[in-house]
Amino acid sequence: MENQTLKVEGMSCGHCVTSIEGAVKKLGASAKVDLASKAVSVQYDNSKVSLNAIKEAIEDQGYNIV
Template sequence: MQEATVKVQGMSCRSCVPRIEGAINALGAEGRVNFEQGTVDVRFDESKVQISDIQEVIRKKGYNVEA
């Protein structure tokens, strides 16, 4: 399993947390949002999911992702 931290901008309230985590989990990865830090810690199997897939699904939910 790979682990990474993704910086996310645009989270305005705590209701953003389940939106982002749910989208990441739907990919088959694990996501844990730290609202205060503006980050998402992710764990994923690189043979199934790439970090770029995770970043893209966060963008599709309307948030900005720092590369």
């Protein structure tokens, strides 16, 4: 399992948490959103899903990865 922390702009509420965690979960990975630090910690199996796919899923929800 791989672990990465991504800095994400545009998150501000519970809906943001739900949409990001749900989008990542659909890929077979897990995410934990920290609104205070504007970070998303992701855990994934690199043989099943790439970090780029996870980043795209988050961006598709309307957020910017920095």
